[in-house]
Amino acid sequence: MSDSPYRSGFVSFVGRPNAGKSTLTNALVGTKVAITSDKPQTTRTVVRGIVHRADGQLILVDTPGIHRPRTLLGERLNDLVEATWTEVDVVAICFPANEKIGPGDRRIAENANKLKKGIKRVAVATKTDLVGPERIAEHLLDISTVGSELGIEWAEIVPVSAKAGDQVGLLADLLLGLLPEGPPLYPEGDLTDSPDDILVAELIREAALDGVRDELPHSIAVVVEEMALREDRPADRPLMDIHANLYVERDSQKGIVIGHKGSRLKDVGKRARLQITDLLGVPVYLDLHVKIAKDWQRDPRQLRKLGF
Numbered sequence: 001m002s003d004s005p006y007r008s009g010f011v012s013f014v015g016r017p018n019a020g021k022s023t024l025t026n027a028l029v030g031t032k033v034a035i036t037s038d039k040p041q042t043t044r045t046v047v048r049g050i051v052h053r054a055d056g057q058l059i060l061v062d063t064p065g066i067h068r069p070r071t072l073l074g075e076r077l078n079d080l081v082e083a084t085w086t087e088v089d090v091v092a093i094c095f096p097a098n099e100k101i102g103p104g105d106r107r108i109a110e111n112a113n114k115l116k117k118g119i120k121r122v123a124v125a126t127k128t129d130l131v132g133p134e135r136i137a138e139h140l141l142d143i144s145t146v147g148s149e150l151g152i153e154w155a156e157i158v159p160v161s162a163k164a165g166d167q168v169g170l171l172a173d174l175l176l177g178l179l180p181e182g183p184p185l186y187p188e189g190d191l192t193d194s195p196d197d198i199l200v201a202e203l204i205r206e207a208a209l210d211g212v213r214d215e216l217p218h219s220i221a222v223v224v225e226e227m228a229l230r231e232d233r234p235a236d237r238p239l240m241d242i243h244a245n246l247y248v249e250r251d252s253q254k255g256i257v258i259g260h261k262g263s264r265l266k267d268v269g270k271r272a273r274l275q276i277t278d279l280l281g282v283p284v285y286l287d288l289h290v291k292i293a294k295d296w297q298r299d300p301r302q303l304r305k306l307g308f
């Protein structure tokens with residue numbers, strides 16, 4: 001047994017879209033609690049991932065990437081992020097190592113600096129596997145310079161690669177060390193507080209995002225309408241029935257998502273079903289329909305219906 005006190009608390013990952021926040025959250029938790037994609041602005045909800053350790057509990061709050069909002073959805077997401085900042089112990093800003101620090105990053109850092117004094121600021125240099133040691137050194141120096149210019153005192157500056165697993169354990173150690181002493185906040189074994197229907201909808205959305213381009217990724221939303229174990233099944237052969245709707249904004253998008261003779265939708269359903277089966281630990285029957293919610297990203301009523 002070590003003598004270090006038990007610590008627990010909240011760490012929020014922030015950064016511009018595509019900075020690698022969700023991938024890092026999953027790497028730290030050790031399982032997929034947040035979906036990821038190569039499209040910017042994938043994350044639309046606040047996902048809490050929980051890291052359990054003998055010496056503490058780290059609750060990671062993965063947030064949507066902050067950007068200049070172009071739609072009502074964009075505005076709602078930015079508000080959501082700033083609201084979560086007030087409830088955390090540490091704000092960790094992600095700066096991807098393969099990109100120069102830009103005005104968007106500076107704005108995020110500035111806002112993080114307006115938070116209560118007690119909240120600690122950490123800089124994470126993400127995606128270090130994509131660059132060489134010289135570029136990493138330059139990036140770390142840039143982060144430190146941005147800190148001095150904006151008057152931010154970085155509690156830590158940590159380079160990591162969530163993909164390669166480099167320094168992920170070290171980051172967990174350092175973050176835990178910044179948390180207050182306190183009891184566990186979630187039961188042993190809980191890896192996220194997202195309800196199953198939300199996780200399932202997200203896995204379907206992740207499968208649907210793969211291979212679509214331009215505006216379409218932003219137009220896709222998924223809602224699970226029903227999810228229940230099928231009755232009259234033998235105890236050793238359970239089956240989960242899931243009915244979900246995949247929404248797009250326009251008729252032309254519907255055709256793309258469904259594909260030639262339904263081939264694309266079938267493929268999305270198949271890939272999502274495998275992931276959902278993994279998540280829930282039971283075989284799944286997935287009934288997936290594509291519907292149109294016209295211009296939902298800009299329509300308050302539709303946004304409400306879709307859970308924003």
Ligand SMILES: Nc1nc2c(ncn2[C@@H]2O[C@H](COP(=O)(O)OP(=O)(O)OP(=O)(O)O)[C@@H](O)[C@H]2O)c(=O)[nH]1
Nearest residue numbers: 018019020021022023036038041042043065162163
């Ligand atoms: N090579 C490499 N790629 C990474 C790493 N971390 C994330 N990525 C990739 O970067 C892209 C964005 O990753 P996400 O984790 O979805 O980024 P995010 O910051 O959560 O993005 P938003 O949800 O848009 O805010 C994905 O294609 C990831 O596979 C990393 O450590 N190395």
